Amino acid sequence: MDLEALKYKLHSQIPLTKFMQIDIEKVENNYLITTAPIEPNINDKQTGFAGSLSTLVTISAWSACYLSVVDLGFNKDCMIAVIKSDTAYRTPVTKELYCKTLLPSKEQLQTLKRKLKDKKSASIRIKSQLLQDGKVCVDFEGVYVIKL
Template identity: 85%
Template structure:
């Protein structure tokens, strides 16, 4: 699946992502890059709204899971859900929301594939960060369960 197809899926199946204007930019240095403009995601202090920041890191990590499940050869209609997450807000976001999500390692993907084949269910831990001028503004770690 290409990244434009993922963006279309998000915008049509999760309407909030379209309202937030989330964009699936590219994959670089084993990270999925997603962005959103500040204007539709702003709060009364003229910084990024915590709910928008949380949504972007959560959906970006979900997207990393989704892309890899497809890459492993499983169907697009599998169930992926965050079951636990931890988000730390370290600094305000005053520019475009820029998220880097670390893609799973080859070892993580091998374990994931084996568990999905054997048990039809598995979980994986994904980390995302919102960055501004190379400074971490939001740290996120989520555990996603996948059922095929």
């Protein structure tokens, strides 16, 4: 997984991710870890701006899809888009934005690969959480469609 290439892609093709200073940190225990500093993502209450929080969980889940598609050997210029999502804001974020995105399971990847080979399109469900001090601040689940 080329995380630096992904970060470059995001910052060059989606300018908001550069302004938010989103960083693609690492893959750890089947999670993609992404972060952003609080300062450029703050609201009038000095907590994380809901638009920034939503963007981070959405783009992190998109990134998990992208990394999966590339790792499966498909074209990295394929179309990936969120088509449905559910976001729950549980508690304010007051520190660095820290997001954990669950990468697809082996079973999900096998299904994704089969559908992409057979139909040239597939969808997948991805979950992300923004955490602070071990507590869930934002829960996200999105359905992403992928077309070759």
